[in-house]
Structures are given as C-alpha cells and as structure tokens.
Amino acid sequence: MEQAPATPPIHALELEQTSIYCSPLAFIDKRGNPILIKPLSEKWHEQLKRMYLNYEPRDDFAGLPPIRDDECVKWVEGMVRNGVNLVALSFEEGIIGHAAIFPMPNQTCEMLIVLTRGHQNTGIGTQMTHLIIQLAYELEFERVWLSVGAGNRIARHVYAKCGFEYIAHCDDNELEMTVDLKRYYQMKGITVKDVMNRRVVSIHENSSCREAIGIFVRKRIGALPVLDDVGEVVGILSETDLVVIGNYNQKVKDVSTKQVITVRPHCPLSKVVRLFQSKKMRCIPVLDRQGKLAGIVGRRDILAYYCRTDLETDGLASGNGAGLEEHRVDPSGNAGDLP
Numbered sequence: 001m002e003q004a005p006a007t008p009p010i011h012a013l014e015l016e017q018t019s020i021y022c023s024p025l026a027f028i029d030k031r032g033n034p035i036l037i038k039p040l041s042e043k044w045h046e047q048l049k050r051m052y053l054n055y056e057p058r059d060d061f062a063g064l065p066p067i068r069d070d071e072c073v074k075w076v077e078g079m080v081r082n083g084v085n086l087v088a089l090s091f092e093e094g095i096i097g098h099a100a101i102f103p104m105p106n107q108t109c110e111m112l113i114v115l116t117r118g119h120q121n122t123g124i125g126t127q128m129t130h131l132i133i134q135l136a137y138e139l140e141f142e143r144v145w146l147s148v149g150a151g152n153r154i155a156r157h158v159y160a161k162c163g164f165e166y167i168a169h170c171d172d173n174e175l176e177m178t179v180d181l182k183r184y185y186q187m188k189g190i191t192v193k194d195v196m197n198r199r200v201v202s203i204h205e206n207s208s209c210r211e212a213i214g215i216f217v218r219k220r221i222g223a224l225p226v227l228d229d230v231g232e233v234v235g236i237l238s239e240t241d242l243v244v245i246g247n248y249n250q251k252v253k254d255v256s257t258k259q260v261i262t263v264r265p266h267c268p269l270s271k272v273v274r275l276f277q278s279k280k281m282r283c284i285p286v287l288d289r290q291g292k293l294a295g296i297v298g299r300r301d302i303l304a305y306y307c308r309t310d311l312e313t314d315g316l317a318s319g320n321g322a323g324l325e326e327h328r329v330d331p332s333g334n335a336g337d338l339p
C-alpha cells in the first residue's frame with residue numbers, strides 16, 4: 001500500500017474533536033456479540049501487532065500483511081506512526097479489527113481495513129468503513145481512496161455499499177475506488193421521499209399487454225408497476241417485456257417480472273442510485289408501511305431533484321421550481337407521468 005510522504009500531519013487536537021474520538025461506537029454484530037469501535041490508543045499497540053502477526057494467511061491482500069515477522073511488525077509500526085487508526089474490540093479477544101486512513105497529497109487519504117478471520121462477514125467491516133468515511137470528512141479530507149483486489153468480493157461489496165465508486169484499474173487484479181466526501185455528504189441526507197414521483201401510473205395484473213402498450217406509448221414511460229386486486233405490487237412490466245411479438249395477446253401477469261425490487265420512502269437515495277447502477281433498473285416502486293404503492297422513483301426524478309435543488313440554491317427558482325412539475329400524491333395511484 002502507498003503511504004505518501006511529505007503530507008501534512010494530522011494534529012492531535014483536530015483528532016480529539018472528531019465524533020469517533022468523542023464517543024466510541026458500541027454495537028451488536030450479526031452473531032449477537034457486542035463490539036466496540038474506538039481510536040487506537042498506545043496500550044493497544046502491541047495487540048495490534050499480534051493481530052497482524054497471527055493473521056492467516058499473510059500476503060492475503062496486495063502482499064499484506066508482510067510474510068516475514070520483522071517486516072510485518074515494521075509495517076504495523078509505520079501505520080501507527082503515519083495513520084489515524086481505529087480498532088474494533090470484542091470483550092473476549094480484544095482487537096479483532098483495524099481500520100486506518102493515511103494522508104496523501106491533494107486532500108486525499110488512503111484507507112485500509114482488516115478484520116480477523118473469525119470476525120469477517122459479521123457486519124463489523126461495514127460499521128468501520130462508515131466510521132472511517134465520517135472521520136475523513138471531519139478531518140477535512142476531500143476524498144478517501146483505496147485499491148482492492150478484483151477477486152475480493154466481500155471488500156468490494158462493503159465499499160460499494162458504503163459509498164465508494166470505481167475509478168480505474170491499477171492492473172489486472174487491482175481496482176481503485178474512491179469516495180468524494182463532499183458529494184457523499186450532499187447525497188447522505190436525501191431520501192427517496194424527497195425525490196419520488198407520487199403520481200404513479202400502474203396496471204392491473206389481468207390487463208392485456210395491448211392495453212399496456214397503449215399506456216407506454218401515450219405516457220412515454222419505461223416501466224409500470226403491476227398490481228393485484230388488493231393493490232399490492234406483484235410485478236413490474238417494462239417496454240422490453242412487450243417488444244416480443246408473441247406477447248402482444250398475453251395478459252400482463254404472464255409477461256411481467258415477478259421479483260420486484262422495492263424501496264421505502266425513508267430509504268437513502270444513495271441506495272437507489274446503487275441499484276440503478278448495479279441492477280440496470282429503470283425505476284423502482286416505493287411502498288409505504290402497509291406495503292402499498294406510495295410512489296415510484298426513476299432516473300429522471302433524481303435528475304429533476306438535482307436540477308430543482310441546484311436552481312433553488314442558485315436563487316433562480318420559485319414556487320414549482322422553474323417549470324419543473326411538482327408531483328402530488330394521487331390516492332388512487334393511477335394517474336400521471338412516470339419518469
């Protein structure tokens with residue numbers, strides 16, 4: 001891992017003012033064990049070395065931890081000296097995880113995270129990654145950077161879930177990822193309900209595909225939630241489902257996709273953006289607490305929201321937002337334009 005020289009040190013005072021230094025995080029992992037995440041203090045230095053000396057196998061990720069014991073100890077000492085270090089502690093075993101950031105040029109820091117084998121995949125890495133991002137933001141870095149093995153699926157999943165995006169391949173086996181902290185915190189407060197279109201066009205499962213085609217053509221929409229008799233979402237119908245000529249005389253329920261991904265109104269918008277990126281979806285139905293259709297969110301709703309808030313910040317918009325349509329809840333759930 002690259003630890004850039006000649007970067008400004010982080011002052012103790014700045015560190016002491018960050019949230020994780022003021023209040024360590026206690027939580028229960030996926031196996032029901034209490035875990036504490038806190039800054040590394042001097043009394044844990046030896047245990048951190050032991051964690052890495054006992055880590056199996058050495059040379060697990062990009063040549064780390066170093067295979068030789070003396071190099072491994074030197075490497076840990078370097079991280080303690082140059083980085084801002086957090087540790088995850090379990091009551092029985094002490095240090096079971098370590099995450100750190102290292103200043104690099106251009107307001108960037110590099111991130112490293114390692115959990116001992118027995119504690120991987122229990123939710124601790126996700127918590128530590130969120131905390132590291134928060135810490136980097138509070139220390140006024142502009143981005144967090146890391147490189148991850150292409151085959152390290154758990155790490156890639158955790159990083160993407162926490163807001164990292166891919167930027168480039170270092171080589172065939174390594175991928176670079178980064179979080180733009182300004183954009184991340186702008187997005188963080190936005191939820192689906194801020195953005196969703198409440199005027200949803202839907203279709204009954206027993207309607208004909210011919211009827212659905214008419215709606216697609218008239219409304220210029222890309223996907224329709226499919227409802228059953230009690231108004232539950234039982235499928236999603238896209239234009240692609242209808243381009244097969246043999247489907248023209250079928251019922252909607254025969255050709256629509258049954259496995260529907262839905263979100264709740266309070267879901268962070270960043271999760272929706274990730275779903276759009278990873279699942280190649282056009283729009284996602286939004287369900288209320290009762291499981292009923294409350295709205296829909298499509299790419300164009302997100303763009304319209306960005307545009308609206310941008311105009312508002314620039315003081316250019318008034319009322320409806322410079323010609324942008326304001327969506328209203330339609331209790332019937334059956335009118336208006338989809339994205």
Ligand SMILES: CC(C)(COP(=O)(O)OP(=O)(O)OC[C@H]1O[C@@H](n2cnc3c(N)ncnc32)[C@H](O)[C@@H]1OP(=O)(O)O)[C@@H](O)C(=O)NCCC(=O)NCCS
Binds near residue numbers: 148
């Ligand atoms: C990478 C690492 C830090 C992640 O921490 P962790 O505590 O194991 O991760 P979590 O338990 O918080 O989350 C694991 C996620 O991966 C998912 N996952 C598990 N196996 C997976 C697989 N084969 N493919 C994709 N995702 C997978 C889990 O479902 C979980 O996601 P979810 O919470 O959304 O369901 C940890 O596994 C680790 O230390 N690995 C070895 C060292 C390392 O590779 N460090 C990174 C160097 S770049």
